[in-house]
Amino acid sequence: MKDTFKHKGLRQQLVGIVKDKGITDEKVLKAIGKIPRHLFMDSSFLDHAYQDKAFPIAADQTISQPYTVAFQTELMQVKPGDNVLEIGTGSGYQTAVLCELGAKVFSIERQLELFKITSKFLPKLGYRPKKLIFGDGYKGLVTEAPYDSIIVTAGAPFVPKPLMSQLKVGGRLVIPVGDKVQTMTLFIRKGPKDFEKHEFGEFRFVPLLEDKN
Numbered sequence: 001m002k003d004t005f006k007h008k009g010l011r012q013q014l015v016g017i018v019k020d021k022g023i024t025d026e027k028v029l030k031a032i033g034k035i036p037r038h039l040f041m042d043s044s045f046l047d048h049a050y051q052d053k054a055f056p057i058a059a060d061q062t063i064s065q066p067y068t069v070a071f072q073t074e075l076m077q078v079k080p081g082d083n084v085l086e087i088g089t090g091s092g093y094q095t096a097v098l099c100e101l102g103a104k105v106f107s108i109e110r111q112l113e114l115f116k117i118t119s120k121f122l123p124k125l126g127y128r129p130k131k132l133i134f135g136d137g138y139k140g141l142v143t144e145a146p147y148d149s150i151i152v153t154a155g156a157p158f159v160p161k162p163l164m165s166q167l168k169v170g171g172r173l174v175i176p177v178g179d180k181v182q183t184m185t186l187f188i189r190k191g192p193k194d195f196e197k198h199e200f201g202e203f204r205f206v207p208l209l210e211d212k213n
């Protein structure tokens with residue numbers, strides 16, 4: 001688990017790329033500059049870790065593109081101490097970003113293999129989410145609700161109702177909605193039954209899977 005000057009230099013270049021694409025939140029940029037993304041990937045992908053691209057990880061899943069991670073995180077407006085839920089732990093990279101921002105992070109993953117790998121790996125890097133859960137993100141995590149923000153890191157064919165209902169009033173749900181291509185969507189809960197919807201550009205994610213093992 002080496003993090004060399006070369007890696008650090010490449011990481012600063014990546015921060016520049018993400019900034020040029022329109023990310024302005026300094027805390028998010030700082031997190032990307034700090035987290036050793038190459039360690040979240042297979043060693044065979046080392047050279048690719050600091051390109052602004054998604055890459056394969058275990059169980060046919062992907063680590064999201066850094067710009068996408070930054071874009072979604074910026075929309076969440078995380079403050080230190082926020083209660084945050086992530087659906088799709090995957091490599092744990094997004095989880096690490098949320099930890100860097102000082103959030104209390106709960107994260108759900110439905111692939112057992114990834115859940116096991118990432119549960120062991122994150123603490124080794126010093127990241128301690130409140131809880132990593134092996135389960136189905138469509139249900140959210142009612143025991144720790146309500147959340148200041150919820151992020152879904154897989155393409156959702158529809159917006160799962162439990163995620164809406166587990167948001168605090170004032171809370172934010174960031175979710176890519178669609179089948180083959182997804183529209184990044186932000187819901188802000190304005191009242192018990194009142195949600196404001198904002199749509200952003202198109203993104204591509206692996207699917208948020210339901211009822212499959």
Ligand code: SAH
Pocket residue numbers: 061062063064087088089090091092093094095108109110111114135136137138153154206207208209210
């Ligand atoms: N945040 C991750 C992205 C991983 S890709 C990262 O940066 O590495 C999306 C992840 O969502 C995959 O790991 C996939 O297994 C997971 N996923 C898909 N459907 C899910 C569901 N219903 N509940 C929880 N996780 C799910």
